[in-house]
Structure formats: structure tokens, C-alpha cells
Amino acid sequence: MSKTSIPSLIQKKQQGEKFAVVTCYDASFAQLVENAGIEAILVGDSLGMVLQGHDSTLPVSVDDMAYHTASVARGCRAPLIISDLPFGSYHSQQQCLDNASTLMRAGAQLVKLEGGAWLTDSIELLSRAGIPVCGHLGLTPQSVNVLGGYRVQGRNDDQAKHILDDALALEAAGAAMLVLECVPQTLAAEITQALRIPVIGIGAGPQTDAQVLVLHDLLGITAKTARFVRNFADGSSSIEDALCRYRNAVLDGSFPAAEHCFD
Ligand code: KIV
Numbered sequence: 001m002s003k004t005s006i007p008s009l010i011q012k013k014q015q016g017e018k019f020a021v022v023t024c025y026d027a028s029f030a031q032l033v034e035n036a037g038i039e040a041i042l043v044g045d046s047l048g049m050v051l052q053g054h055d056s057t058l059p060v061s062v063d064d065m066a067y068h069t070a071s072v073a074r075g076c077r078a079p080l081i082i083s084d085l086p087f088g089s090y091h092s093q094q095q096c097l098d099n100a101s102t103l104m105r106a107g108a109q110l111v112k113l114e115g116g117a118w119l120t121d122s123i124e125l126l127s128r129a130g131i132p133v134c135g136h137l138g139l140t141p142q143s144v145n146v147l148g149g150y151r152v153q154g155r156n157d158d159q160a161k162h163i164l165d166d167a168l169a170l171e172a173a174g175a176a177m178l179v180l181e182c183v184p185q186t187l188a189a190e191i192t193q194a195l196r197i198p199v200i201g202i203g204a205g206p207q208t209d210a211q212v213l214v215l216h217d218l219l220g221i222t223a224k225t226a227r228f229v230r231n232f233a234d235g236s237s238s239i240e241d242a243l244c245r246y247r248n249a250v251l252d253g254s255f256p257a258a259e260h261c262f263d
Contacts, residue, residue, distance in 0.1 A: 001078040004039045006099035006110070006176050007133055009080070013198045013209045020250040021082075021200050021212035025051055025068040027075025027217060029239075036243035037189035041070045041076070042112065042179075042212055045084040045142070050216040057219045058085040059142050062099045066106040072106025082134050082177075083108035087142040096122045098133045110176060114140035116166030120173035127174035137163050138183065138204065139182035152203070152228075152262045154183040167199075179212065180204040182228070185261045203228030205261045211250045218246055226258045 012019050016261070024030050025047045033041055047068055048060035054104040062085075069083040082101040090113050100111045111126065112134040113119060121186035123133045138153045147153070154160040167178055178199050180188050185205025192199040192208050201208030203226060213229060216222045219242055220231035232249070236242035249255035 001034065004080040006080070008179070009039065009198045009210075010196070013196075018251050018253065019210045019245040022107055022218060022246065023047075023212055023214045024072050025097045025215075028087050030072040030075030030079070032240045032243055034078050035240050036247055038243060038247050039210075040080040040098075041072055042080060043072050043081065043083040043108070044112075045086045045192065046214050050088075050214060056144055058144075060084075062086060062089050062102055066102050066144045069103055069106040069108050080110065080217055081108050082110045082112050082122065085111050085113045090119075090122060093122050093125050097125055097129060097131075099210075101129075110134050112179065115143045116162070117169040120169055123170060123173040123175050133170075133174065134177040134179060134200075135167070135175040136179040136181065136182045136198055137166050137170070137183075141168070141181075149184075152182045152184070152246065154187045155262075160184070160187045164191055164194065167170055167195060171195050171197050176222065180208060182262065184263055191203075196250055201256075203256075203260070203262060206256050211255065215247065218242065226254060227262070228262060230255055230257075238253075242252040 021040040022034050023044040024041045045057040045060040048054045048057045089099040102218045103111050109133040114136040126133050154163045180201050182203040188204035189207035198209040200212050201211040202212050217225050217229040218232050220233040232242040
């Protein structure tokens with residue numbers, strides 16, 4: 001199995017082929033994700049909630065992210081590894097470069113950061129330094145205290161335009177990919193069409209180039225899940241089988257279905 005590269009995912013977008021992404025935080029699960037043929041792993045700061053038991057991602061540190069990124073990198077070879085820069089770790093450009101470098105040294109191939117046009121200078125800096133960046137727009141969990149809760153974003157015209165403008169600004173600054181979380185499916189479709197880079201959706205409807213789910217949600221471990229989640233462990237013979245069914249459903253377009261989408 002060869003290593004997934006960013007150009008290979010851009011090529012999939014150009015050819016209208018979907019790909020699957022799942023969060024993962026350790027070597028054992030990374031091996032299962034690889035066996036299932038899933039193209040990319042996100043070492044998400046969601047680990048603060050699903051592994052550490054916090055009620056938000058805010059307490060997660062760069063050391064936590066580096067530890068779990070290194071664990072994942074030891075467990076698999078083929079999936080592209082995207083690692084989250086946690087809350088408070090990329091507010092100044094030097095801090096952003098230092099912390100992104102730490103995650104790359106731990107085994108990431110891309111770093112993800114949450115936010116819009118205010119990040120363009122940092123994205124240019126990272127790209128120049130050889131660090132590919134994945135943006136994250138829509139519901140950005142690190143800003144839960146500004147957003148006032150985990151809510152769908154971009155439902156009115158002004159908000160939708162703002163998210164589209166941010167997406168274009170991130171791409172122009174050099175972002176290699178974009179995660180779009182909890183936005184109306186029509187807005188996600190418009191942004192996916194407007195960008196050359198792959199758009200990975202979560203709660204963003206079926207028309208993005210890829211889907212991502214939190215591993216624990218996909219496996220039905222999380223007690224309370226969001227509307228956009230499907231439990232793939234239901235009816236599966238093993239964890240690997242559940243991951244294979246997730247990937248197949250993303251690739252054949254049967255996930256997300258209408259009941260997982262927002263209008
Ligand atoms: O941290 C995470 O798992 C994420 C996904 C929800 C996209 O950012």
C-alpha cells in the first residue's frame with residue numbers, strides 16, 4: 001500500500017472520486033484504519049473529549065497532540081496523517097511555526113488549524129516552510145465560547161458569504177485542504193465547487209470531496225452523538241469491518257444520507 005499524498009487527493013477531486021478520513025489517536029486503531037483502506041487520518045483535538053473526557057477541545061496541549069500523532073504514525077504507513085494544532089497554539093506566527101514543526105516531527109504530513117482570513121499570513125508562512133495546511137471552517141469547536149455552542153453555521157446569507165470568502169482566502173494563502181463542519185449542504189456544495197483543493201465535510205452533506213467522522217462516533221462508543229453521525233459498528237462483524245463499511249459508504253455516496261444533513 002503506497003502512502004497517500006496530497007497531489008493524489010487533489011487528483012481524486014479532479015476525477016470526481018471521493019475519499020474517506022477518520023480521526024484516530026493511537027497505533028492499534030491506526031493499523032485497522034490502514035487495513036480498511038481509509039485514505040487519511042485526522043489526529044483531531046477531539047481527543048480532548050473522546051479520550052480525556054473534557055467537555056470541549058480547549059484543554060488539549062501541543063504535547064498531547066505530538067504524543068498521539070507519534071502513536072498513530074508508528075501504527076500505519078499508507079494513510080496521510082493530518083494533525084490538529086490545538087487551541088492557543090497558533091495565535092502568533094512564530095508560535096504557529098514552532099508548534100506545527102513539532103507536529104510534523106512527530107509524524108504528521110499536514111497540520112490543521114481552525115479559522116478564516118485572519119490565518120492567511122500563518123498559512124503562507126507554514127507553506128513556505130514546507131508544512132502543508134488544512135483549514136477548518138463552519139463550526140470551529142475551539143471557538144465554542146464565541147459561537148455560543150456547537151451549532152450549525154452559515155444558515156443566513158451573510159454568514160454563508162463570510163464562510164465562502166474565508167474558504168477562498170485560505171486556498172489563496174496556500175491551504176492544501178479544507179474541513180467544513182456543520183454547514184448547510186447547499187453551502188458546502190458551493191464551496192466544494194469553488195475550490196481546487198479537496199474539501200472534507202463533517203455534517204456538511206454529501207457533495208464535499210471527502211467525509212470525516214470521529215472514530216468513537218462512527219463505532220457507536222460516544223453516548224450522545226450529533227445528527228450527522230452514523231454508527232457503522234451496528235451490523236458489523238468487527239471494528240475493521242465497520243471502518244470498511246464507512247469507507248465504502250463514503251465512496252459510493254450513500255453516506256451521508258438525507259437524515260445526516262443540514263439545510
Ligand atoms: O478534532 C476533530 O476531530 C475534528 C473533526 C471533528 C473534524 O476537527
